[in-house]
Every structure is written in structure tokens, then in C-alpha cells.
Amino acid sequence: MDVELTDVTVTAAGRRLISDLRLRVPSGAVVGLVGPNGSGKSTTLRCVYRALRPSAGRVLLGGDDVFALSLRDSARRLAALTQDSHVEFDFTVAEVVTMGRSPHKGLVGPDTDQDREICAEALRRVGAAHLAARSFLTLSGGERQRVLIARALAQRPAVLVLDEPTNHLDIRHQLEVLALVRQAGLTVLAALHDLNLAAAACDRLYVLAEGRVVASGTPEEVLTPEVVAEVFGVRAHVVAHPTSGAPQLIFDAPLPR
Numbered sequence: 001m002d003v004e005l006t007d008v009t010v011t012a013a014g015r016r017l018i019s020d021l022r023l024r025v026p027s028g029a030v031v032g033l034v035g036p037n038g039s040g041k042s043t044t045l046r047c048v049y050r051a052l053r054p055s056a057g058r059v060l061l062g063g064d065d066v067f068a069l070s071l072r073d074s075a076r077r078l079a080a081l082t083q084d085s086h087v088e089f090d091f092t093v094a095e096v097v098t099m100g101r102s103p104h105k106g107l108v109g110p111d112t113d114q115d116r117e118i119c120a121e122a123l124r125r126v127g128a129a130h131l132a133a134r135s136f137l138t139l140s141g142g143e144r145q146r147v148l149i150a151r152a153l154a155q156r157p158a159v160l161v162l163d164e165p166t167n168h169l170d171i172r173h174q175l176e177v178l179a180l181v182r183q184a185g186l187t188v189l190a191a192l193h194d195l196n197l198a199a200a201a202c203d204r205l206y207v208l209a210e211g212r213v214v215a216s217g218t219p220e221e222v223l224t225p226e227v228v229a230e231v232f233g234v235r236a237h238v239v240a241h242p243t244s245g246a247p248q249l250i251f252d253a254p255l256p257r
């Protein structure tokens, strides 16, 4: 299922947060949003998981306007891991992951064996099966992040929207989470701060600056010293990763402001 944003503009507090954004995530592709703090990455994602209605433009999910879908239908198509994904009450990890199944059940539908197996598998995939009986609130930041990713996977969506999915994760878990996101065969739109991880994990990147797309294409096309200098204000060298060949950046000092 593909995702398309056509000329999306978001205005808030008399300011344009994103302007005329055009973006496409082909079915099954992993597309990254990169850009400096405040460039509009989360705002863009919030429009896709319908936490924010654009002032203009449309967000299409499998060709349908996301705001025209019922909540249940959109939750069957799309799962999101957001910056404000949190759990208020003292649920166990297994219960938190089970919440991912709710779009597939009636309002008070019981968990089936299939639901339980899907949730157990999702926890195994993020390396968190051993945490199933723990209270979610007692987990470390990285453990919580992995459990929330498991909840999104348990939702069995076609599209996954991820806002900084590697936040809090140590390097091994960062690589594992991005590898499993790639292997899941889903359509993925992810905001990522780490440009080297983005280059390794994404088929295509969109670079945002001040709410506009300033570059898009494959990581090789986009992550050039010129773009990095212009958008991030940092001088960088690009080298090919010795085994994967993905472009990797080595940074010099920030350029003068």
C-alpha cells in the first residue's frame, strides 16, 4: 500500500509549519525523512497518522484520503510509533502489545489464540519476549521503545510510520530494529536523525528544511557534502560503507553561522 502527500501545507499559530509538501512512499519501500530540528518531520508524520489535519493538500493511503477513512479502517492500514507514544497505566508488556490487535477485533472482543501468537511473535522479533510479564512502566527507555515497536507490528499494518524509532536504543538494537523494519516488507515512512543510519536503512530520503522538501532521492543522490553543508550547516565527507556500499558521512566542525 503506497502513501502519497500532495501539496500538504500545515498552518498553526499563524505560521506555516510545512509548505506544499509532495512526498511518495511506494508500496513496500522504506523512505526516510531527515532534516534539522524543527524542520517539519514530526508535523509531516502527524498528518499521515492523522493526528493533524493539513490546512491544504491531501494525504492518500492506498489511494484513499486518510481523513475519509474510519478510525478502525485507518488503524488496520497504518500503525505509528510516535514521539508521544506512551502508556499511562500499569499494564504488562504483553497487555501493551495486545492493544495493537484492537483494530482487528470488536470493541470488547476476546483475544484469540491467533492474537496471542501474533503478539508473542512481535515481541520475539524485537528481542523483548523475556519482558512479556513485566510492568511496562518499569522498563528502560530502550526496552519501552522495542515494546512499542512490537505493538505496532502486532497491529499487522500495511504501512508503518515511525518518528525517531531508534531513540533510546543502543547501537545493536538500532541496527536490529532497522533491519527488522526492512525485512517486514511493509511500506515505511520514518523520521530519522542519524544520517548514517538513514542512508543504510532507507531506499529513498526526503530532506526537509524550514517545512519544505529541499532534496529527495536515493541516499547517494541526497547525502552529498553540499546538501549536508547547506541544510545542517556542517562540513562532511562522504565515504562508501566498506561492505554495504551505502554512503556514510564523516563530519567536520560546524560551519560558521
Ligand SMILES: Nc1ncnc2c1ncn2[C@@H]1O[C@H](COP(=O)(O)OP(=O)(O)OP(=O)(O)O)[C@@H](O)[C@H]1O
Binding pocket: 012, 013, 017, 035, 036, 037, 038, 039, 040, 041, 042, 043, 044
Ligand atoms: N502546534 C504547533 N503550534 C505552533 N508551532 C508548532 C506546532 N507544532 C509544531 N510547531 C513548530 O513547527 C516546527 C516543526 O516542528 P516539528 O516537530 O515538525 O519538527 P521536527 O523536524 O520533527 O523537529 P525535531 O527534529 O526537533 O523533532 C517547529 O518550529 C515547531 O516548534
